[in-house]
Amino acid sequence: MAVTIRDVARHAGVSVATVSRYLNNSPLIAQDSREKVRRSIEELRYEPNFLARNMLTKQSQSIAFVIEESSPETYGNENYLRIQYGVEQALAQHGYYLMIISVRRSDHFQSLKKVILENRIDGVILPVQMAGKSLVRFLREKQTPFVVIGRTELGSWVDIDNVSGGRAAAEALLQTGARDVCFLGNGEEKVFVRERAEGFRAAAEASGAKNAMRLDCPASAEAGREIGRGDGLHEGYVVSDNVTAFGLLQGLRERGISVPGQVQVISFDDGIIAQLCAPKLTVVDIDVHQLGVWAAELLYQQLQSAADADQQRLLPVRLIRRASSR
Amino acid sequence: MAVTIRDVARHAGVSVATVSRYLNNSPLIAQDSREKVRRSIEELRYEPNFLARNMLTKQSQSIAFVIEESSPETYGNENYLRIQYGVEQALAQHGYYLMIISVRRSDHFQSLKKVILENRIDGVILPVQMAGKSLVRFLREKQTPFVVIGRTELGSWVDIDNVSGGRAAAEALLQTGARDVCFLGNGEEKVFVRERAEGFRAAAEASGAKNAMRLDCPASAEAGREIGRGDGLHEGYVVSDNVTAFGLLQGLRERGISVPGQVQVISFDDGIIAQLCAPKLTVVDIDVHQLGVWAAELLYQQLQSAADADQQRLLPVRLIRRASSR
DNA sequence: CTGAAAGCGCTTACAG
DNA sequence: CTGAAAGCGCTTACAG
Numbered sequence: 001m002a003v004t005i006r007d008v009a010r011h012a013g014v015s016v017a018t019v020s021r022y023l024n025n026s027p028l029i030a031q032d033s034r035e036k037v038r039r040s041i042e043e044l045r046y047e048p049n050f051l052a053r054n055m056l057t058k059q060s061q062s063i064a065f066v067i068e069e070s071s072p073e074t075y076g077n078e079n080y081l082r083i084q085y086g087v088e089q090a091l092a093q094h095g096y097y098l099m100i101i102s103v104r105r106s107d108h109f110q111s112l113k114k115v116i117l118e119n120r121i122d123g124v125i126l127p128v129q130m131a132g133k134s135l136v137r138f139l140r141e142k143q144t145p146f147v148v149i150g151r152t153e154l155g156s157w158v159d160i161d162n163v164s165g166g167r168a169a170a171e172a173l174l175q176t177g178a179r180d181v182c183f184l185g186n187g188e189e190k191v192f193v194r195e196r197a198e199g200f201r202a203a204a205e206a207s208g209a210k211n212a213m214r215l216d217c218p219a220s221a222e223a224g225r226e227i228g229r230g231d232g233l234h235e236g237y238v239v240s241d242n243v244t245a246f247g248l249l250q251g252l253r254e255r256g257i258s259v260p261g262q263v264q265v266i267s268f269d270d271g272i273i274a275q276l277c278a279p280k281l282t283v284v285d286i287d288v289h290q291l292g293v294w295a296a297e298l299l300y301q302q303l304q305s306a307a308d309a310d311q312q313r314l315l316p317v318r319l320i321r322r323a324s325s326r
Numbered sequence: 327m328a329v330t331i332r333d334v335a336r337h338a339g340v341s342v343a344t345v346s347r348y349l350n351n352s353p354l355i356a357q358d359s360r361e362k363v364r365r366s367i368e369e370l371r372y373e374p375n376f377l378a379r380n381m382l383t384k385q386s387q388s389i390a391f392v393i394e395e396s397s398p399e400t401y402g403n404e405n406y407l408r409i410q411y412g413v414e415q416a417l418a419q420h421g422y423y424l425m426i427i428s429v430r431r432s433d434h435f436q437s438l439k440k441v442i443l444e445n446r447i448d449g450v451i452l453p454v455q456m457a458g459k460s461l462v463r464f465l466r467e468k469q470t471p472f473v474v475i476g477r478t479e480l481g482s483w484v485d486i487d488n489v490s491g492g493r494a495a496a497e498a499l500l501q502t503g504a505r506d507v508c509f510l511g512n513g514e515e516k517v518f519v520r521e522r523a524e525g526f527r528a529a530a531e532a533s534g535a536k537n538a539m540r541l542d543c544p545a546s547a548e549a550g551r552e553i554g555r556g557d558g559l560h561e562g563y564v565v566s567d568n569v570t571a572f573g574l575l576q577g578l579r580e581r582g583i584s585v586p587g588q589v590q591v592i593s594f595d596d597g598i599i600a601q602l603c604a605p606k607l608t609v610v611d612i613d614v615h616q617l618g619v620w621a622a623e624l625l626y627q628q629l630q631s632a633a634d635a636d637q638q639r640l641l642p643v644r645l646i647r648r649a650s651s652r
Numbered sequence: 653c654t655g656a657a658a659g660c661g662c663t664t665a666c667a668g
Numbered sequence: 669c670t671g672a673a674a675g676c677g678c679t680t681a682c683a684g
Contacts (some may be wrong), residue, residue: 004661015671020663047443051381052661060377062425078404088428089395092437098425098445099388102414111418117373122421221602238681246602250675276547276572276602330677341655346679356653378677382660
């Protein structure tokens with residue numbers, strides 16, 4: 001049998017209420033008692049039973065980090081892991097624990113709802129794809145604070161500043177005198193690609209440069225390579241992902257075009273692939289770890305002061321210059 | 327106020343004990359009562375409070391998945407995410423939840439110990455690097471079942487069959503008639519590299535082929551490239567990771583050596599990089615998702631039947647043939 | 653099969 | 669500042 005608060009009280013010669021007060025840092029306790037309790041706890045190696053405590057306070061000190069089941073986009077994505085890590089770190093800082101909940105859209109997020117109804121978690125961090133109306137309504141009904149990763153109208157959120165990212169990439173090109181630049185990516189699929197494209201276009205138009213938008217390019221090395229080998233040519237390319245950029249560089253090389261001499265290439269997200277490119281890729285780095293930290297911080301604030309309006313945070317990006325641009 | 331078991335009992339016209347029996351699928355309940363309770367639960371939308379229940383049963387239905395804090399090896403590693411995903415899936419299947427605990431060796435795994443002492447988790451899955459004597463002793467004392475990811479003497483474990491992997495890679499080379507093969511990797515750092523090397527050497531020696539072991543090659547594209555450009559040459563290379571293999575192929579290409587014509591290359595772990603290699607890389611695929619599933623299953627078994635001897639599982643590997651080998 | 657009752661380990665008014 | 673007592677929402681012998 002584990003030692004309980006009752007044992008501590010007896011050992012210290014005080015009531016359980018006093019021990020409880022000690023545990024909760026209540027000011028209503030004499031120095032003297034405080035010391036006695038402290039010693040007894042130490043000697044008995046007492047550990048409060050969180051299950052009992054939390055049943056009363058109705059707080060589990062855990063939050064759910066939601067992930068879409070069998071979504072290779074998520075699971076093949078190490079960014080996801082970095083976000084998770086950021087969340088965990090920030091949460092641990094505040095004494096909260098992280099529970100991973102994978103959900104399926106098809107069963108209406110049952111697993112998440114269950115964990116909420118069971119009072120297992122105090123808050124939720126979830127990706128924007130699943131922050132639909134019905135789930136958000138549920139969360140609000142249950143008064144469960146949540147933060148969305150990705151821009152949304154429906155609650156607090158954090159996101160990468162993709163528009164600025166697109167702009168920064170374009171400007172890096174324009175600064176070198178490029179007057180004919182092209183954006184490459186798949187705008188059908190991803191909001192963040194459209195945002196990057198938007199920033200890119202704004203910067204290009206502001207400078208009066210010619211700008212081509214290719215929003216129909218699948219994210220794959222093959223697609224990038226095709227374009228690199230094709231006949232059209234721009235002075236600078238901004239590509240929405242590293243794999244496509246890798247292919248593009250390959251294609252350009254095959255065509256005998258020098259990078260960054262004749263053509264420059266800039267991509268997003270600094271990962272191992274950016275370093276495997278030849279030449280090494282200039283990228284707009286996105287700090288996804290920090291994204292997780294912020295998500296956790298926003299949630300923590302909500303957890304503290306029940307009310308509050310929705311908040312949002314846009315994470316700045318920064319350019320990492322390498323050999324694929326001048 | 328949420329609806330409690332008491333409300334259900336009243337509504338159904340039975341005692342709380344009967345409702346509790348229903349909830350726990352006790353056979354000691356009449357069809358008739360069962361039905362009444364079922365309906366009341368439905369009408370009242372009752373959800374049992376797990377905190378109260380678990381306080382009594384002393385089970386949280388959660389397990390901890392332990393990760394080393396700020397270990398870029400882990401967090402930069404999407405394999406880790408796949409393992410986690412496997413664990414989560416298998417666990418959810420059995421009604422268990424996954425809690426992520428990141429620990430620091432420097433503070434003696436305090437965060438993990440805390441969560442155990444607080445009764446927040448019923449079991450632990452942890453990487454072999456932290457499954458040291460002192461932590462294992464703690465877990466045993468607290469009677470907390472655990473499974474280690476990676477081979478160990480100290481408890482149940484699951485691991486990739488790296489020895490077979492190394493053998494399979496070697497044999498794929500030898501089958502094509504190669505009589506002079508080389509293993510490339512960093513044996514200082516990683517157990518799995520040594521295991522792969524071991525399997526490789528065994529196969530090579532068994533076939534009587536000449537085999538070179540280079541266990542001093544850092545896992546980096548540069549290191550691989552150096553070797554590719556160097557003067558020595560073997561008919562076949564087995565490389566312990568994709569980034570090094572990428573570099574090796576690059577170096578060989580620069581030297582004008584054709585792959586797989588003159589030289590063949592095989593690596594481990596099928597990821598995006600294997601596909602970016604030119605030519606595309608033949609790899610020994612390791613199913614890390616399944617590794618997670620097995621870890622969870624082993625743990626679940628322990629959770630069911632308190633006792634039992636330690637168990638282990640070695641995960642088979644399979645060769646994926648691509649253009650870098652014949 | 654069923655219910656009344658004790659109890660899990662804590663917190664929190666309440667009265668001093 | 670402190671303690672006795674009620675209560676959180678369940679489960680589980682126990683007696684029928």
